[in-house]
Amino acid sequence: MDLAPWLAVQTERVMPRIIVGAAIISGGRVLACERAEPPEMAGKWEFPGGKVDPGETEVQALVRECQEELGVDVEVGQRVGDDIAMLNGTAVLRVYVATLINGAQPVALEHSDLRWLAVGELYSVPWLPADAPIVRALEPLLPSTA
Ligand SMILES: Nc1nc2c([nH]c(=O)n2[C@H]2C[C@H](O)[C@@H](COP(=O)(O)OP(=O)(O)OP(=O)(O)O)O2)c(=O)[nH]1
Numbered sequence: 001m002d003l004a005p006w007l008a009v010q011t012e013r014v015m016p017r018i019i020v021g022a023a024i025i026s027g028g029r030v031l032a033c034e035r036a037e038p039p040e041m042a043g044k045w046e047f048p049g050g051k052v053d054p055g056e057t058e059v060q061a062l063v064r065e066c067q068e069e070l071g072v073d074v075e076v077g078q079r080v081g082d083d084i085a086m087l088n089g090t091a092v093l094r095v096y097v098a099t100l101i102n103g104a105q106p107v108a109l110e111h112s113d114l115r116w117l118a119v120g121e122l123y124s125v126p127w128l129p130a131d132a133p134i135v136r137a138l139e140p141l142l143p144s145t146a
Helices: 004-014 058-070 129-141
Strands: 017-026 029-034 049-051 073-086 091-101 113-117
Touching (some): 017 129, 058 073, 058 091
16 A cells, blocks of 8 residues: 555644745845746735755755746845745745845746835735735835835
């Protein structure tokens, strides 16, 4: 009998899958990314990131995802907000502040659009629902005059 699927379900019950996101801040603005897929999430905005792969640290996952999705290198800093439970408690969203390094500018390699939002523009895009508390927690981290 193949126990692998059962084990995967049991593991998810006690160890939720970690999804990391990068709140990339530059020039007092944060980068928001519009999802291109799947259809039910297309048009919603998010922080670049994704699932942490087995054997990978959260920081490594963020660095990899920012390279894959945006073609940039980032340095990962402090956490933003609390863990957000998602997908019936089988996953959590965990967001970190990040900064650009090496001078490259983000390119939408997997998203349909990118926008740099100043604090007053944070709610000008429709974020994925889980991101709402994170967006709120970002407000004090952005300058009021950007
Ligand atoms: N990256 C990211 N995902 C988010 C955010 N908010 C939110 O609800 N999610 C959800 C959307 C997806 O269900 C899940 C992340 O999936 P993903 O498709 O980005 O992950 P991934 O890059 O590892 O994708 P894959 O390997 O499974 O194709 O988390 C966010 O701000 N950033």
